[in-house]
Amino acid sequence: MTLFRTVDPLVEPVTLAEVKAHLRLEQVSEDVLIEGLIRAAREEVEKTTGQALIDQSWRLTLDDWPPGEVLYLHRTPVREVLSVTVFDADGAASIVDPSTYRLDAHSEPARLALKARPLPGQRLNGIEIDFRAGYGEAGTDVPDLLRRAILILVTYWFEFRAAFDAGDQPVSLPSGFQRLVNGYRKPRL
Secondary structure, three states: OEEEEEEOOOOOOOOHHHHHHHHOOOOOOOHHHHHHHHHHHHHHHHHHHOEOOOOEEEEEEEOOOOOOOEEEEOOEOEEEEEEEEEEOOOOOEEEOOHHHEEEEOOOOOEEEEEOOOOOOOOOOOOEEEEEEEOOOOOHHHOOHHHHHHHHHHHHHHHHOHHHOOHHHOOOOOOHHHHHHHHHHOOOOO
């Protein structure tokens, strides 16, 4: 099982202006650094929580169907399943009819119930499930605690950037960050 992002989010959950206001910073000389820290902080929040904050597309690849009738999509919140594709031995793709599966996006992790499970002919990565996940298309759609976690992380990394070499960044996570994201963490199975 491999899960990877196929389409990145178009915007970040917090804007450069929001971070600069939080930092009480007016000059533009640090803008490129701050934008990079915002991106890194969003990725850290997503990695820590298993959440997709802004709408983005993901692909889950499987060698074979898991036992049982339910498949778990380990990135939340799932908005829709775009396609389920099965590959034959020659690598030819066959799209599974959407009427034969049902998404339970309310569960965490989201579940996909399949009536029909065509067997893949390809031994490796014979099944691909493409789906869209995220809270919405704008930063304001993201829960406030996760946005604040990003602000705290960017501020922490910005303030302590000179204490460590560039290769050592990001160095650590502030304790306030952990408290903010703990409610969104998913237990490991």
